[in-house]
Amino acid sequence: MVKKMNRSLVWCLVLSGLAAFTLVWGCADRKVVQKSIVVPTDLRKILVVAFRDMNAQTDERTNVRCPLSGKVFVSGPVDASAPAFLTDRLLTSLREKAERDFKLITPQDLWEIQSGLSDSADNMSELRLMMAVGRAMDADALLVGHLYRYIERVGRNLSVETPASVAFDVHLVRTSDGRVLWTGYFDETQKTLMEDMFDIGRFFAREGKWITAEQMASAGLDNLLETLNIK
Template sequence: MTKILPLALLLALGCSSFGPGNLQSRHSTDLQNRKIRRIAVLPPALTPPEQNSRGPLAPNSSTDRATAEGEAPEILARLLYSTMASMPNWQIVSESEVREIAQPVRASSEAARLKQIGERVYADAVITGRILRFRERIGNELGVKSPASVAFVLDLVDVRRGDILWSARFDETQKPLSENIFAIGDISQRGVRWLTAEQLVHEGVKKAVAQLHDILVRNPTS
C-alpha cells in the first residue's frame, strides 16, 4: 500500500529526517595534538548489503539493483567531497588529484594503500567510506510504497600514524513524522517530502561532516 498522507497531515507532520541514533560516531581523545588540516577524500567502496536487509536495492529489476549498487559508492564519494570542500578552515585535496594518485597505487594492505595515497598528496589524513545499504524509494516525494533506506560508514585515518581518528555510521530508513516525533526539528531543513536514496545519503553526509568539522576546526580540543 502506498504511504500517502493527506495534505493537511503532510503540512503538519512531514517526513522524518534524523531519528535518535541514526548517526553514531566516535573519535580519538588526542585530536588536539594531531593538527589535521589537509584531508584527502578517497572513493568509497561498496560492501554486500546487510544480512538483515530485505527487499530490492532499487524499485524495478535486477538490472536496476546492479545499477544502484554500482553507482552508490560514487554518489557517496561525490557528496562527501563537495560537502567537505564547501566548508572553511580546512584544506580538502582536489578530487582529480586524489583519483590520479590513487589509480597506480599498489600496496600489500588497505592500510598501506591509504598511507601511500595520503603521503603522495601531502595530506594529514584521508577519509574514506563504505556503502552498507542503498535502497531507492518506490514512489515519489509525495507518497511511497517503500521509502528510501541507506547506511554507510565514514572513517578518518591519520596518514602518519595509520590509526582511525574519527569514525561515523549513518543508518536511516525514512519514516513519516507521525512514527518518529524526534524528527520534527528537521522539517525546516528538509521540507515535507519523501527523499530519494541519494538525497538521504546527502542528509547523512552533511550531518556527519558538520560533526567532524566541529571537532577538528571549531573545537579542536574536544
C-alpha cells in the same frame, strides 16, 4: 444524548484522519553518530578516497562489518551513481570549509598505487593499506568512506511503495601512525510518523514528504561534517 454522540463521532473522525495522515506522511528511523573534533593544523594534505560500495558483490540484504571501526551495518542495493555522488559532495564540502590540500583518490588511482606497493595489497588490512597509500602520496591523512546501502525511493513526495534507505560512514585516518582520528556514520530508512512518533521534529522539517535517497544522503553527510572542525 445526540450532542454526546455527535461529539464522539467528531473525535472518531479527527483520530481517523490523524491516523491516515501519519500513514501517508513520512518521518525517519535515523541513526547518526559522530564525535566532534578539531582537525590538527599539521594535517595539511588530505586524500579523499572515493566511497567504496561494500555490497558490490551482491544486492541481498546482509550484515557487513566496517573494516576500520568494526561496526556492523545492514547492507543492501547501492545505486551505481551513488559512490561518485557522495564522493563529489564530500570533496566539494571540504573545499568550501577549509583551505587545505584535498586530493581525490579514485578507484583507478587506488589500484595503480596498490600495484606499486612492495607488499601485496591482498594481504594487508584496510588500515595498513590506507597508511601505505598516504605515505606513497606524501599525504598527512586520508578521509575514507564506505557505502553500505543506497536504495532510491519508489513513489512520489506524498506516497511511496518503497521509502529511501541510505547507510554510509566516513573516517579520518592519520598517515603517520594509522590512528583513526574521527568517525561518523549515517544510517536511515524513512518511516511514517505513526511508526516513529519520537522523530516528529524531522517530520515537520521535511514538510511531511517522502524524500529521495539523494536528499537523505546529502543531509546526512552535511550533519556528519558539522562535527569535523577543519579550517
